[in-house]
Amino acid sequence: MESIINELHSIGAIKFGEFVLKSGLVSPIYFDLRGVISYPKLMNQLVEQVWCKKEEAKFDYICGVPYTALPLASVLSVQHNVPMLLKRKEAKDYGTRKMVEGIFQPGNKCLVVEDVITSGNSVLETVKLLRDLGLEVEDVILVLDREQGGIDNLLNHGVRPHVLTSASEVLNVLNKAGKISDDVVRRTLDFLHKNPEPIPPPAVMEHSRRFMPFSKRVNHCVNPVAKKLLEIIEEKKTNLCVSADVTTTKELLELAEKVGPEICVLKTHMDIIKDFSGETACMLVGLAMKHNFLLLEDRKFADIGNTVKMQYTSGKFFISSWADLVTVHTISGPGVLQALKEAAFDANKPRGCVIIGELSSAGNLITADYSSASMVLAAEHFDFVSGFVSQNSLSSRPGLIHFTPGVSLGCNGDNLGQQYSDPDHVVTQRGSDVIIVGRGIIMDANPGEAARKYKEAAWAAYEKRLLAAVPNK
Numbered sequence: 001m002e003s004i005i006n007e008l009h010s011i012g013a014i015k016f017g018e019f020v021l022k023s024g025l026v027s028p029i030y031f032d033l034r035g036v037i038s039y040p041k042l043m044n045q046l047v048e049q050v051w052c053k054k055e056e057a058k059f060d061y062i063c064g065v066p067y068t069a070l071p072l073a074s075v076l077s078v079q080h081n082v083p084m085l086l087k088r089k090e091a092k093d094y095g096t097r098k099m100v101e102g103i104f105q106p107g108n109k110c111l112v113v114e115d116v117i118t119s120g121n122s123v124l125e126t127v128k129l130l131r132d133l134g135l136e137v138e139d140v141i142l143v144l145d146r147e148q149g150g151i152d153n154l155l156n157h158g159v160r161p162h163v164l165t166s167a168s169e170v171l172n173v174l175n176k177a178g179k180i181s182d183d184v185v186r187r188t189l190d191f192l193h194k195n196p197e198p199i200p201p202p203a204v205m206e207h208s209r210r211f212m213p214f215s216k217r218v219n220h221c222v223n224p225v226a227k228k229l230l231e232i233i234e235e236k237k238t239n240l241c242v243s244a245d246v247t248t249t250k251e252l253l254e255l256a257e258k259v260g261p262e263i264c265v266l267k268t269h270m271d272i273i274k275d276f277s278g279e280t281a282c283m284l285v286g287l288a289m290k291h292n293f294l295l296l297e298d299r300k301f302a303d304i305g306n307t308v309k310m311q312y313t314s315g316k317f318f319i320s321s322w323a324d325l326v327t328v329h330t331i332s333g334p335g336v337l338q339a340l341k342e343a344a345f346d347a348n349k350p351r352g353c354v355i356i357g358e359l360s361s362a363g364n365l366i367t368a369d370y371s372s373a374s375m376v377l378a379a380e381h382f383d384f385v386s387g388f389v390s391q392n393s394l395s396s397r398p399g400l401i402h403f404t405p406g407v408s409l410g411c412n413g414d415n416l417g418q419q420y421s422d423p424d425h426v427v428t429q430r431g432s433d434v435i436i437v438g439r440g441i442i443m444d445a446n447p448g449e450a451a452r453k454y455k456e457a458a459w460a461a462y463e464k465r466l467l468a469a470v471p472n473k
Contacts, residue, residue: 106134107392260291360406
């Protein structure tokens with residue numbers, strides 16, 4: 001980096017004097033890398049250093065923080081054949097009005113590139129936007145760290161920084177080359193260390209859902225059922241949901257009794273219970289209270305609002321009277337969420353819904369645009385939406401819980417299109433919070449013991465995910 005630092009100084013990208021910063025402070029040093037675009041050879045050298053710094057970071061896309069890092073990201077994309085995403089500083093008031101341009105799939109990983117970091121505010125704004133669109137952002141490459149608190153800020157938000165050089169190294173290199181005096185070095189370091197940039201408040205920079213412990217995420221929940229579920233998860237140390245795909249009341253209640261101590265949620269399909277009655281629901285609620293788990297009726301509501309409201313509150317199953325959570329398709333628009341929310345309010349019971357954001361079956365027709373639109377609806381009904389059923393991370397909001405079906409410890413799929421993944425991959429790589437397991441448990445000769453194994457595997461994966469947020473020293 002020494003030759004690059006000296007070249008940056010020679011073209012005026014590193015300046016010494018008196019410079020008024022955005023904060024109003026007068027700094028003795030200023031970094032302005034915008035002019036590098038006029039020096040192709042230097043730009044190419046800088047890009048190669050950035051590429052080497054990616055180390056073990058895994059990513060599908062590159063996104064530069066606007067504006068100075070955009071040329072860096074562009075050259076990286078072309079030279080190394082990595083798709084690029086372009087983040088705008090502000091949306092246009094015409095056309096698509098997108099904040100991020102490019103083609104991407106929710107759940108894929110994006111590497112962020114920035115030129116200079118001071119507080120980390122600009123980087124985190126970009127990270128938050130990308131995460132809210134369903135992308136996973138874990139790593140950022142920084143050309144230069146001003147050493148004013150930005151690195152710690154990134155780490156606190158679950159982002160791993162990879163730094164090419166620092167203000168201290170720049171000063172040492174230029175001093176060694178005889179370009180600045182010892183006094184300039186001393187005064188500059190003194191200023192940088194005594195004037196850390198203020199950290200953006202939590203309201204501006206939301207913590208990453210994936211790297212925040214369940215115990216801390218409780219305070220970010222708006223929906224009361226989501227809050228209760230996170231409390232149960234933390235208390236029982238289980239992020240396992242069992243799918244009770246049985247067909248009689250006897251089988252349902254026996255299964256709930258056996259797996260109850262190991263789970264946080266029991267997912268039901270009451271329309272396949274041949275002998276369902278009000279007593280079935282009452283006895284199941286009793287077991288849920290006994291073993292401290294929630295009931296999720298996998299109804300997949302998808303009709304117009306008025307019909308959904310009646311399906312939820314009346315009929316044979318009277319779902320609103322016993323189910324803490326229900327699943328919902330947003331294909332019919334916001335009316336389905338509004339109807340369920342109004343019905344729950346009228347019943348005066350804490351209730352929530354889980355939006356079907358993605359499916360685990362091969363060949364399903366849910367698209368990335370559909371998943372993104374569902375996320376927008378979730379944000380508009382945050383008081384009733386508890387989370388998503390998904391295969392990937394769809395939101396960075398800590399108050400939204402991600403449930404992932406199609407999980408197995410030893411099976412890849414079936415002949416009807418179901419696809420399976422193991423608990424570790426689903427939780428650590430895809431960012432799931434709660435795994436949903438059906439046949440792997442209910443078809444076992446000992447469902448209770450099988451549930452315990454899945455519970456331990458899922459919880460170990462969750463703890464592994466938290467550790468991944470801590471960078472190697």
